[in-house]
Amino acid sequence: MTRPVLALTVGDVAGIGPEITARTLLHHPALRERCVPVVVGDADSLRRGCETIGADPAAVRVLDHPSEATNDPALIEVVQAGPSLAHVPFGEIHPDAGDGAHRYVVTAVELAKQGAVHGIVTAPLNKAAMHAAGHRFPGHTELLAHEFAVRNFSLVLSAGDLYFFHLTTHVSLREAIDGVTPERTDAVLTLAGAFTRALGRPGERIGLAGLNPHAGENRIFGHEDADVLAPAVERARAAGLDVHGPLPADALIPQAVKGRWNLVVVCYHDQGHAPFKAVYGDDGVNITVGLPVVRVSVDHGTAFDIAGQGVAREASLVLAAERAADLAPGWDHVWRAAQAAESTPDAD
Numbered sequence: 001m002t003r004p005v006l007a008l009t010v011g012d013v014a015g016i017g018p019e020i021t022a023r024t025l026l027h028h029p030a031l032r033e034r035c036v037p038v039v040v041g042d043a044d045s046l047r048r049g050c051e052t053i054g055a056d057p058a059a060v061r062v063l064d065h066p067s068e069a070t071n072d073p074a075l076i077e078v079v080q081a082g083p084s085l086a087h088v089p090f091g092e093i094h095p096d097a098g099d100g101a102h103r104y105v106v107t108a109v110e111l112a113k114q115g116a117v118h119g120i121v122t123a124p125l126n127k128a129a130m131h132a133a134g135h136r137f138p139g140h141t142e143l144l145a146h147e148f149a150v151r152n153f154s155l156v157l158s159a160g161d162l163y164f165f166h167l168t169t170h171v172s173l174r175e176a177i178d179g180v181t182p183e184r185t186d187a188v189l190t191l192a193g194a195f196t197r198a199l200g201r202p203g204e205r206i207g208l209a210g211l212n213p214h215a216g217e218n219r220i221f222g223h224e225d226a227d228v229l230a231p232a233v234e235r236a237r238a239a240g241l242d243v244h245g246p247l248p249a250d251a252l253i254p255q256a257v258k259g260r261w262n263l264v265v266v267c268y269h270d271q272g273h274a275p276f277k278a279v280y281g282d283d284g285v286n287i288t289v290g291l292p293v294v295r296v297s298v299d300h301g302t303a304f305d306i307a308g309q310g311v312a313r314e315a316s317l318v319l320a321a322e323r324a325a326d327l328a329p330g331w332d333h334v335w336r337a338a339q340a341a342e343s344t345p346d347a348d
Helices: 017-027 029-033 043-052 095-114 127-132 140-148 173-179 182-198 224-238 249-257 269-283 315-330 332-340
Strands: 005-009 036-041 060-063 076-080 119-122 154-159 162-166 206-209 243-247 263-266 285-289 294-298
Touching: 005 017, 005 095, 005 315, 017 029, 017 036, 017 043, 017 076, 017 315, 029 036, 029 315, 036 043, 036 095, 043 060, 043 076, 095 119, 095 127, 095 140, 119 315, 140 285, 140 294, 154 182, 154 269, 162 182, 162 249, 162 269, 182 206, 182 224, 182 243, 182 263, 182 285, 182 315, 182 332, 206 224, 206 249, 224 243, 243 249, 249 263, 249 269, 263 269, 269 315, 285 315, 294 315, 315 332
Parallel strands: 005 036, 005 119, 036 076, 060 076, 119 294, 162 263, 206 243, 206 263
Antiparallel strands: 154 162, 154 285, 285 294
């Protein structure tokens, strides 16, 4: 594919999703040289997003199918998914907005299954609003995995050439410790290796962070590093992957920030998210590895406190679309690796 078609889900319309989508598509024409972005969401909310940023609401054009897209940089082309949400106020948890955010993702998945889009880019949703609408998913990642019916997947944070894979994500710390299993570690290391091929850099070094302080310090601070992680590293190396570890996280992650490592595997949500966001803020994106198509998301929330004020920055969404466009052509490597390891336990 020379120019992949990307489904941009608009997220929770009570938040900044519509306005950052409008900014992304109207203020960054160079993006159209890399992909064909088609919004999946609500046209009226996008028109309101245009008004918020001082753009003409007439720029919003409704499509019946992504194949109708012209990729005109003066237009926001949208597949209308469900009823208008023009009644939803800015900055409030609203079940209709939560239901819409869920529906936009489900619609994007169906388009991907049909082959109508080659990747999915997600603006932020609000978990409380989605739950209020009866959709009890911890977040985008788990919803997408459910809709694609996959079990082997990983949340990956990325900034520039740095990628943080996660063994576990949206679970309690107690559950995360239990979730660091041999099978799960093998599966994520396999995904990380496949991802290096999608990047065009097979053989890239992969650093695995220890679960416990000092990676267990020779079993003084726990046995998981020696009994679970170290054998997984040996199996990965025997399979041809250049994996190192388990390494103390407080040494590995600073080294990665300084450029010594490009691919890092962490054990639980805050082991990766806290340092990543402290360093990169909104300059990172969230990639789901293990789906049939690439999915990239902004790495920030709905920002209800500033929604509708026209001050939200679109940089993370632009970066997410660019990253999805770059990864889509080589994504089959990652998908085939995920299928090969599909018998592993659930990711979270």
